[in-house]
Amino acid sequence: MKWESLYSQAKQWVNEAGERIRQSFNQRLSIQTKSNANDLVTNIDKETEQFFIKKIKEAYPHHKIMGEEGFGDKLDSLKGIVWMIDPIDGTMNFIHQQRNFAISIGVYEDGVGKIGLVYDVVHDELYHAFSGKGAYLNETPIANLSETAVNKSIIALNATWVMKNHRIDHNLLIPLVRDARGTRSYGSAALEMVFVATGRVDAYISMRLSPWDYAAGAVIIEELGGVVTNLRGEKLDYLTQDSLFVAKPGLHQTILQEYLKDGKW
Ligand code: IPD
Ligand code: CA
Ligand code: CA
Ligand code: CA
Structure with missing residues (x-):
């Protein structure tokens, strides 16, 4: 497997797909x-997902594809390259705002993240990482993440989770929201993850996401020393839906121990 050429080809496809979206x-x-x-x-x-599937199937007929809109393969294992x-x-942002959305692509081998690409189409900003070879914003290397205290951190989360909802006891996140310096909600999990990667926010929490939402962001964050788990602090399995908690090193452990440990996530 020639990972270097797959990496540059994938970046090229993402740029091409982004251009099509801008044209639309x-x-x-x-x-x-x-x-x-x-x-x-x-x-x-739908057209964007089909665009990628056609390119991948032509170049890599043995690879498997998991896509949100259902044009990919039905997977019950992550064996091989996915x-x-x-x-x-x-x-929703794409429709209402024509901004604040991204193309998100993660390439995994036997369940282990190799490549992550998150493309902010409107700003022409490609966040990308190849595991072990650094993470970049376009051509610029992104610095490793460092520790931050809760009272100096900005946490990205959706207001739904601190409102009465059917998924969790909404009171559980109130202490964290109170103690953090601030909260933000951008409406794109992939962008919120790369905002953690670049230090624009310090952590991101969501109660329920799918593997395609976080597969790319996880590779980028982990490459920079950040921590990616579900809200119970467990590794994600990339085959099923799960909650998501990503944060800078140190901050992840503090929030997990001091704010999340009593939740039934
Ligand atoms: C959604 C966005 C949103 C998150 C939702 C996701 P979609 O993805 O990432 O921020 O809160 O849970 O489903 O549907 O726009 O690809
Ligand atoms: Ca989507
Ligand atoms: Ca969707
Ligand atoms: Ca999504």
Whole structure:
């Protein structure tokens, strides 16, 4: 397996797909709902996923593909090389704002992250990492993450989780929200993860995400010394949905021990 050429080819495909998405901005979108009225998908999400699948199948017929919009393979194992694709992460932002969304692609070998690509299409910013070879924002290396105290940290999370909801006891996150310097919510898990990677925020929490949401971001964060787990502090398995908790080193442990340990996540 020639990882170097796969890495540069994947970056090229992401740039090409991003250009197509930018071109679509003056076209009329076809918008459909999925599991509920706020779970949206557009023709561009679907076309972008199909674009990647065609490229990957042509170049790497033996690789497997997991894609949010369902055009990939049905996987029950992560053996071999698996591409985990979210063609547009932040579809709601894409539709409403035409910004704050990203293409997110993780390439894994036997369940281990090798390559992570998160492309902020509107700002033309590609966050990328090849495991063991550093993480970059476009051509610029991203610095390793350092420790931060809770009272000096900004935590990215969605307001839904501190409201009464069917998934968790909403009171559980209140102490963390109170003690942190601030909270932010951007509406794209992939971007929120690379914001942790670049130190724009210090941690990101979500109660429920899918492997294609965090596969790419996880490679980038781990390459910089950040920690990626679910809210119980366990490793993710990349085959099923899970909660997500990513943070700078040290901060991850502090939040886990002092704020999250009593939750039934
Ligand atoms: C969504 C975004 C959002 C997160 C949702 C995801 P999508 O992905 O990452 O920030 O809160 O849980 O499903 O559907 O826009 O690809
Ligand atoms: Ca979606
Ligand atoms: Ca997503
Ligand atoms: Ca998506």
